[in-house]
Amino acid sequence: MTTIVNDNNNNNEKEREKKNNDVDEQQILLRIELLIVNTGDLFKDTKIIYETLLNNCNHTNCSRATAGVGIEYILNKDLITSYNIEITNKNRKRQAQKATTEEENHHNNHHAKKSKNDNIYQTMLPVTATSCPAPVYFNAVFAWVKQSINSMEKQRTNPFSNFATNNYFFNSFLETLKKIYRRLFRVYAHMYLQHFQEIRALDAEAHLNSMFKRFVFFALSHDLLNRTETLPLDNLIKAFVRKEGTRQQQQRQQ
Numbered sequence: 070m071t072t073i074v075n076d077n078n079n080n081n082e083k084e085r086e087k088k089n090n091d092v093d094e095q096q097i098l099l100r101i102e103l104l105i106v107n108t109g110d111l112f113k114d115t116k117i118i119y120e121t122l123l124n125n126c127n128h129t130n131c132s133r134a135t136a137g138v139g140i141e142y143i144l145n146k147d148l149i150t151s152y153n154i155e156i157t158n159k160n161r162k163r164q165a166q167k168a169t170t171e172e173e174n175h176h177n178n179h180h181a182k183k184s185k186n187d188n189i190y191q192t193m194l195p196v197t198a199t200s201c202p203a204p205v206y207f208n209a210v211f212a213w214v215k216q217s218i219n220s221m222e223k224q225r226t227n228p229f230s231n232f233a234t235n236n237y238f239f240n241s242f243l244e245t246l247k248k249i250y251r252r253l254f255r256v257y258a259h260m261y262l263q264h265f266q267e268i269r270a271l272d273a274e275a276h277l278n279s280m281f282k283r284f285v286f287f288a289l290s291h292d293l294l295n296r297t298e299t300l301p302l303d304n305l306i307k308a309f310v311r312k313e314g315t316r317q318q319q320q321r322q323q
């Protein structure tokens with residue numbers, strides 16, 4: 070009799086444990102989804118605002134990817150690989166478009182409409198490249214971020230991947246995410262510190278501020294950005310945080 074009671078208890082406990090594990094796994098999966106979706110949006114916004122500057126951020130004006138005095142961002146192997154993959158994909162697409170256009174109409178080439186970025190992605194980078202013009206560096210960052218997000222999304226939606234339960238996968242996911250924020254932050258550092266006058270002339274300061282605030286608040290609240298990386302824009306971030314604190318305080322008092 071006692072044995073039977075114990076068995077039942079064990080079964081109940083096992084069921085409870087399984088239920089708890091399922092809930093935990095569900096929560097982790099939801100957190101992963103939230104992080105990927107928001108990162109995808111923040112990435113698109115960052116790329117769009119950088120591209121509004123593309124005419125000024127060129128090989129002549131920005132021969133190095135700098136952020137103020139004494140800071141230069143340099144290429145490394147994974148950025149070079151992503152950039153070269155992007156070129157290969159774009160060349161493939163160009164060839165496919167060319168073939169379609171030629172087939173459809175010899176005189177009408179609106180299908181082969183060039184995007185601004187097509188001019189950047191022309192030449193493969195040598196594997197030993199380090200210093201490079203800012204547009205090359207930032208487009209390498211965009212290529213790498215896009216590929217990283219795609220691969221995280223593939224892992225997330227793969228029913229056979231144990232993304233949420235396997236610590237190794239989850240930690241490497243967080244590491245990649247942190248790297249994404251570190252690299253996208255550099256785009257803002259370059260825009261603020263090298264192109265601020267042009268941004269003002271374009272009347273885009275408020276827009277840039279609101280994009281950056283959204284980016285940096287999300288990254289800091291999810292612990293995805295190291296404060297040593299944000300040093301070039303530290304004063305600006307402190308001002309945003311102060312302002313947000315005052316706003317929230319005023320809201321509470323109302």
Ligand SMILES: [Zn+2]
Nearest residue numbers: 126131203263
């Ligand atoms: Zn520039």
